[in-house]
Amino acid sequence: MSNPDKAEPRYTTTPAIAVEGLSKRFGSVQAVAGVDFEVSRGEFFGFLGPNGAGKTTTINMLTGLARPDAGTICIAGVDYTKQPKAAQRLIGVVGDESNLYPELTGFENLCFCAALYGMRKKKRLARAGELLEMFGLKEAADRKFGGYSRGMKRKLTIAAGIIHDPQILFLDEPTTGLDVASARQIRQLIADLHRAGTTIFLTTHYIEEAERLCERIAFIVDGRIIRTDTIASLLQPLQGKQVMLFEVERDGRTLCGKLAAAFDNLAFDAFSDGRIRAEAAGPVPVGPLVRFIEEQGVTVLEARRQQPSLEDIFVKITGIETDALQREKEKPGGSA
Amino acid sequence: MKRWIAIWNILKKDMKAYYLKPPNISWGLIFPLAWTGMYFIRSGGGLEGVLELLPGVTAISILFGTTSMLAVTVTFEKKNRSFDRLLLSPIPLELLMLAKTAGAILFGIVNSFVPILIAAFLTDLSGAAWSAAVPAILLCAVVSTLLGLSIATAVSEVFEAQTISNFFRFPMLFLCGLFFPIEQLPVFLRPLSYALPLTYGADILHGAFSGANVMSYALDFSILVLFCAALFALSLFSIRRRWIL
Numbered sequence: 139m140s141n142p143d144k145a146e147p148r149y150t151t152t153p154a155i156a157v158e159g160l161s162k163r164f165g166s167v168q169a170v171a172g173v174d175f176e177v178s179r180g181e182f183f184g185f186l187g188p189n190g191a192g193k194t195t196t197i198n199m200l201t202g203l204a205r206p207d208a209g210t211i212c213i214a215g216v217d218y219t220k221q222p223k224a225a226q227r228l229i230g231v232v233g234d235e236s237n238l239y240p241e242l243t244g245f246e247n248l249c250f251c252a253a254l255y256g257m258r259k260k261k262r263l264a265r266a267g268e269l270l271e272m273f274g275l276k277e278a279a280d281r282k283f284g285g286y287s288r289g290m291k292r293k294l295t296i297a298a299g300i301i302h303d304p305q306i307l308f309l310d311e312p313t314t315g316l317d318v319a320s321a322r323q324i325r326q327l328i329a330d331l332h333r334a335g336t337t338i339f340l341t342t343h344y345i346e347e348a349e350r351l352c353e354r355i356a357f358i359v360d361g362r363i364i365r366t367d368t369i370a371s372l373l374q375p376l377q378g379k380q381v382m383l384f385e386v387e388r389d390g391r392t393l394c395g396k397l398a399a400a401f402d403n404l405a406f407d408a409f410s411d412g413r414i415r416a417e418a419a420g421p422v423p424v425g426p427l428v429r430f431i432e433e434q435g436v437t438v439l440e441a442r443r444q445q446p447s448l449e450d451i452f453v454k455i456t457g458i459e460t461d462a463l464q465r466e467k468e469k470p471g472g473s474a
Numbered sequence: 475m476k477r478w479i480a481i482w483n484i485l486k487k488d489m490k491a492y493y494l495k496p497p498n499i500s501w502g503l504i505f506p507l508a509w510t511g512m513y514f515i516r517s518g519g520g521l522e523g524v525l526e527l528l529p530g531v532t533a534i535s536i537l538f539g540t541t542s543m544l545a546v547t548v549t550f551e552k553k554n555r556s557f558d559r560l561l562l563s564p565i566p567l568e569l570l571m572l573a574k575t576a577g578a579i580l581f582g583i584v585n586s587f588v589p590i591l592i593a594a595f596l597t598d599l600s601g602a603a604w605s606a607a608v609p610a611i612l613l614c615a616v617v618s619t620l621l622g623l624s625i626a627t628a629v630s631e632v633f634e635a636q637t638i639s640n641f642f643r644f645p646m647l648f649l650c651g652l653f654f655p656i657e658q659l660p661v662f663l664r665p666l667s668y669a670l671p672l673t674y675g676a677d678i679l680h681g682a683f684s685g686a687n688v689m690s691y692a693l694d695f696s697i698l699v700l701f702c703a704a705l706f707a708l709s710l711f712s713i714r715r716r717w718i719l
């Protein structure tokens with residue numbers, strides 16, 4: 139993987155992506171409303187937000203598929219509005235759909251995409267073979283893309299996105315709709331690309347995915363960035379905190395006030411679906427809590443310890459119940 | 475150089491994926507054969523009529539090989555989003571569109587030679603003015619292809635592309651003086667004829683094969699070139715406006 143563009147030192151001061159005042163309106167919908175952020179070279183940056191937050195619209199503007207109403211975009215120091223094609227040479231894009239040619243085979247698709255970047259035949263063939271190997275699609279190389287499974291399509295689309303070994307890779311919800319194993323595999327591949335020096339801009343609505351992969355995250359809701367910070371600083375307030383989650387057979391919110399009054403060293407969050415979350419600086423007194431709730435005539439169905447996570451921070455900052463983010467249910471211990 | 479690699483491969487891919495598919499190849503053969511056959515059945519078999527028929531059959535072979543092919547394939551790629559790959563590639567839009575249309579143009583030209591080859595067996599083509607016929611065929615192919623591109627940029631569903639192509643193609647069969655002179659049309663339809671590019675292509679072909687052109691070649695060629703330029707500009711404009719949202 140030798141790319142002269144990449145030979146530039148990673149610590150150069152020009153950011154990989156610099157965005158200021160980016161806005162986009164579709165009719166009456168303000169899809170993106172004055173977004174600013176910077177991504178340094180080699181960084182893994184996440185854009186986390188619920189459906190319709192403006193993630194895809196932002197990516198489309200950054201990659202040249204949509205025209206901003208206002209704002210500036212610089213990609214590796216290249217002004218996008220002035221030199222869109224020069225900027226496009228530096229980036230790889232994996233859109234929210236797996237959009238390769240259904241009537242071409244996996245191998246032909248990759249060779250074609252390589253040709254779009256002006257690669258010569260010998261290099262195209264070698265690179266396509268290398269990527270098929272890397273993404274575990276060697277067996278399927280000569281099958282038509284249209285007949286691939288969802289996960290295979292996603293993998294080939296990512297392979298096509300990095301065919302020209304871009305400095306910066308944009309990934310729009312790369313794992314949405316995939317089974318746990320495929321999603322994990324794809325995360326591993328993305329993590330490897332990042333380790334090899336590629337700057338990554340990833341959108342997702344899976345909090346765990348963002349927490350596991352990204353170095354820095356922007357929370358985007360309704361077209362606005364609510365907070366941008368490193369994972370470490372975001373998790374800072376949770377240091378040493380312990381969390382228990384109770385499930386009761388009634389709207390949890392009816393108990394919240396009483397609980398808060400009775401246990402003043404705990405913080406409670408309650409949800410309409412019967413979940414009550416208790417947070418403490420030390421161990422949470424499970425026995426007294428269960429007894430207290432049952433004394434109110436409410437049965438406790440389950441009580442379990444929870445690892446304090448980015449999800450808690452997200453809820454605090456955005457005020458959005460995480461159900462809205464369609465949390466991915468994945469067993470703990472998943473890598474990548 | 476890099477750009478030419480891209481353009482050549484776009485052209486090659488389209489040829490392989492769309493144009494050189496058996497249904498299209500047979501369509502290119504069946505159409506001229508059917509029209510020629512129909513003519514013989516109607517006229518009772520005189521071979522001297524072939525030269526009068528040839529311009530019309532040539533023009534529709536081009537029209538049917540290009541307009542809807544390009545409209546449908548581009549709409550299809552736009553719909554399954556693979557077209558985004560082209561928009562994301564570091565190639566200027568003008569060159570991309572050149573590559574996308576080149577396949578259909580070539581296909582149209584190849585199609586046009588099917589009736590010409592058939593005619594060559596049936597009659598003597600030595601009197602034909604090839605120096606006018608060949609550029610006319612090329613321009614007809616370009617203008618029909620660009621018509622297809624303009625249609626693709628105006629619709630979002632494949633069936634719309636198909637329907638609108640037909641909406642243009644079928645009236646053109648009758649309005650462009652392909653099989654009977656425009657003078658025989660009702661007066662109120664004639665302005666429409668002159669608003670259609672194929673009228674001028676057909677006129678050159680009539681001149682080239684049987685010396686029966688009504689306008690001067692210079693006028694015909696100029697108007698065809700103008701149509702090509704206008705349709706190309708229109709297509710690029712609507713791609714920039716409608717597809718780069």
Ligand SMILES: Nc1ncnc2c1ncn2[C@@H]1O[C@H](COP(=O)(O)OP(=O)(O)OP(=O)(O)O)[C@@H](O)[C@H]1O
Binds near residue numbers: 164167168194234
């Ligand atoms: N082409 C369009 N025309 C009209 N409205 C649009 C268009 N594209 C996006 N929108 C609107 O802009 C808002 C942001 O959409 P966007 O696709 O950017 O969200 P997202 O964060 O990517 O959501 P998701 O997680 O569902 O992919 C939405 O309200 C959407 O309906």
Ligand SMILES: [Mg+2]
Binds near residue numbers: 193194195234311
């Ligand atoms: Mg999206």
